[in-house]
Amino acid sequence: TSGELRVSCLILIGMMGAGKTTVGKELARRRKLRFADCDHEIIARTGVSIPTIFEIEGEEGFRRRETHMMDELTQEPDIVIATGGGVVLSPLNRELMRTRGVVIYLNVPPQILYERTRHDRNRPLLQVDNPRQRIEELFQQRDPLYREAAHLIIEGGRGNPGTMVRMIENAL
Ligand code: S3P
Numbered sequence: 001t002s003g004e005l006r007v008s009c010l011i012l013i014g015m016m017g018a019g020k021t022t023v024g025k026e027l028a029r030r031r032k033l034r035f036a037d038c039d040h041e042i043i044a045r046t047g048v049s050i051p052t053i054f055e056i057e058g059e060e061g062f063r064r065r066e067t068h069m070m071d072e073l074t075q076e077p078d079i080v081i082a083t084g085g086g087v088v089l090s091p092l093n094r095e096l097m098r099t100r101g102v103v104i105y106l107n108v109p110p111q112i113l114y115e116r117t118r119h120d121r122n123r124p125l126l127q128v129d130n131p132r133q134r135i136e137e138l139f140q141q142r143d144p145l146y147r148e149a150a151h152l153i154i155e156g157g158r159g160n161p162g163t164m165v166r167m168i169e170n171a172l
Contacts, residue, residue, distance in 0.1 A: 035082070
């Protein structure tokens with residue numbers, strides 16, 4: 001159970017393609033909470049796409065915006081937040097998320113992440129010669145960080161969003 005955790009602030013973390021946005025929207029609908037997607041909030045604020053931010057400001061610039069946006073969103077009450085896959089790279093973000101909400105890791109295997117993201121041009125980190133290998137590397141790097149940040153780990157299996165929503169609801 002979640003003890004003194006803020007069940008009114010649910011934060012979904014995990015890799016690109018894990019289903020954070022899909023699961024988050026459905027979870028928010030069921031629990032009557034507002035849904036916010038960190039990447040979309042950044043796009044709305046800046047008026048440009050994620051690839052454009054990476055192009056102009058580099059990954060470092062994007063990470064600064066992401067940390068700032070997470071600081072804002074995690075202060076809102078009654079919210080479900082879908083984060084970007086790299087949010088856990090910053091120790092500050094991990095600390096911020098853990099103290100302000102219930103952090104839920106959607107753990108989906110790399111093979112499925114690859115199948116889901118292979119035609120996507122909107123994720124700058126995957127625009128490489130071998131995206132399958134890139135996803136595997138990112139997964140190896142980040143899986144320990146997701147686990148460290150999470151209060152709750154959902155083993156996504158084939159990553160069916162409906163199943164993951166039910167598993168989260170049962171655990172809260
Ligand atoms: C990133 C994931 C993306 C987006 C950016 C960087 C990452 O979000 O924030 O392209 O480092 O994994 P999604 O996880 O929603 O794809």
